[in-house]
Amino acid sequence: MSSEAPRPGTSDHSNTLIGKAFESIRKDIIASELKPGEKLRIAQLRTRYGVGTSPLREALSRLVSEGLVTARGQRGFWVPPVSVEDSEDIVETRVVLETYALRASIKVGDDEWEGQIVGAYHNLRRVEQRFADEPAGSFAEWWERNRLFHEALIAACPLKWLLRFQHIVFDLHNRTHRSSMQTPNLSPDLFEDHRLIMEATLARDARKAVELLEHHIRRPPEPAGE
Amino acid sequence: MSSEAPRPGTSDHSNTLIGKAFESIRKDIIASELKPGEKLRIAQLRTRYGVGTSPLREALSRLVSEGLVTARGQRGFWVPPVSVEDSEDIVETRVVLETYALRASIKVGDDEWEGQIVGAYHNLRRVEQRFADEPAGSFAEWWERNRLFHEALIAACPLKWLLRFQHIVFDLHNRTHRSSMQTPNLSPDLFEDHRLIMEATLARDARKAVELLEHHIRRPPEPAGE
DNA sequence: AAATCATAAAAAATCGATATTTTTTGTGCA
DNA sequence: TGCACAAAAAATATCGATTTTTTATGATTT
Numbered sequence: 110m111s112s113e114a115p116r117p118g119t120s121d122h123s124n125t126l127i128g129k130a131f132e133s134i135r136k137d138i139i140a141s142e143l144k145p146g147e148k149l150r151i152a153q154l155r156t157r158y159g160v161g162t163s164p165l166r167e168a169l170s171r172l173v174s175e176g177l178v179t180a181r182g183q184r185g186f187w188v189p190p191v192s193v194e195d196s197e198d199i200v201e202t203r204v205v206l207e208t209y210a211l212r213a214s215i216k217v218g219d220d221e222w223e224g225q226i227v228g229a230y231h232n233l234r235r236v237e238q239r240f241a242d243e244p245a246g247s248f249a250e251w252w253e254r255n256r257l258f259h260e261a262l263i264a265a266c267p268l269k270w271l272l273r274f275q276h277i278v279f280d281l282h283n284r285t286h287r288s289s290m291q292t293p294n295l296s297p298d299l300f301e302d303h304r305l306i307m308e309a310t311l312a313r314d315a316r317k318a319v320e321l322l323e324h325h326i327r328r329p330p331e332p333a334g335e
Numbered sequence: 336m337s338s339e340a341p342r343p344g345t346s347d348h349s350n351t352l353i354g355k356a357f358e359s360i361r362k363d364i365i366a367s368e369l370k371p372g373e374k375l376r377i378a379q380l381r382t383r384y385g386v387g388t389s390p391l392r393e394a395l396s397r398l399v400s401e402g403l404v405t406a407r408g409q410r411g412f413w414v415p416p417v418s419v420e421d422s423e424d425i426v427e428t429r430v431v432l433e434t435y436a437l438r439a440s441i442k443v444g445d446d447e448w449e450g451q452i453v454g455a456y457h458n459l460r461r462v463e464q465r466f467a468d469e470p471a472g473s474f475a476e477w478w479e480r481n482r483l484f485h486e487a488l489i490a491a492c493p494l495k496w497l498l499r500f501q502h503i504v505f506d507l508h509n510r511t512h513r514s515s516m517q518t519p520n521l522s523p524d525l526f527e528d529h530r531l532i533m534e535a536t537l538a539r540d541a542r543k544a545v546e547l548l549e550h551h552i553r554r555p556p557e558p559a560g561e
Numbered sequence: 562a563a564a565t566c567a568t569a570a571a572a573a574a575t576c577g578a579t580a581t582t583t584t585t586t587g588t589g590c591a
Numbered sequence: 592t593g594c595a596c597a598a599a600a601a602a603t604a605t606c607g608a609t610t611t612t613t614t615a616t617g618a619t620t621t
Binding site: 179 | 350354389392394399414421431495
Binding site for chain 3: 151152162166183184185186
């Protein structure tokens, strides 16, 4: 009997069309290639992602609970619209979860945890330096490494469920940012934030780290043109 | 064009077999009728809930993101097992979310909010009184009204996403409690907690209300026997 | 004439049956 | 006991049928 019940919160969908569709659609929604408010028609998605109806609908169903897709019975699926109220809600919820997790991490984090942060920051820094030269090419990459850096900061928090929720609102926040800028546009202030947050965190200065992180999360997206 | 994109976090699955299956399975998992660690075989569930493969799998997919079902690619679905670590994780996450939401509610709640709390408490009190006489008959009802009472307490919190996450961990916490007791067994201390929490909340004594709520959430389930 | 309502046609979502693929179980052999 | 292979079971995916919603059209009312 090698069929063990997996731990809660597990979602191993490797090697299935469901998994492929799930990841692809998730990626496209976060990147705002599937635009906020857009109707997700099954027939269209089938040709776009090259899978049948069933795996497609199952992937969409999974995304519903993550808030990246909304469903109405017998009416189909949509990309949820982006509104100011929702964005503020997402930002403040992210502040609550992420500052708690950062405090907890600073309290119990070990050498291994510190090393992961330094490594993630290094990778992030690389893209940030490259961003000035070729913004378009490094934009998507920046978001991914930004996510990994923030995850590393709070990885020592023992509450797995809280981290899971943080992941969800992070993705949602990511999407609102990306949908608000037509062209890649990242403030150098954001980059500076990262350095300061890391320094305060490694110095175990919880109060300062949390304050910096709050400002960082609340920082509004750069206006499109300048 | 009456097809409007619904707000994020919406899940209206009315009148679909998916919705029926989703609610039924969710209910049975929380009530531990589908037991922790149990394999969820599609063929069995089809006869049990009287629906076909497609709506069944979609319902299960939705439950995966809520943590009430786990999935392994090509291996199928399980009811997640209950472990001590997971339970502590769930409890502490619930404390973080629910105390924040209670504080926020006390800060901004209006008359309407207060009325809902009093009403929910009244309904809950009724079942709690009935519980002494017929525990088996009022057990499931108690859980539902308990949930409604706790939701009423924090309903004025403006962060919809935080409330949504609270709902998820509440259900998970509910399940761990129910799976730990073979026979209905609720402590009178729990009932007393409710009264005190309500009083402190309506008195707008945030510090006291939060302290009581923390103790209440952390209170372990009654041991099965006496 | 404009607006409302009913009806029909088209489109789309939903569902179940069947075929395919993968995993699990069972059996014989080294 | 361990391994290879075959059989069975189970999950997954595709397809087509059914149901529901949406759109289009025309008649009726104000």
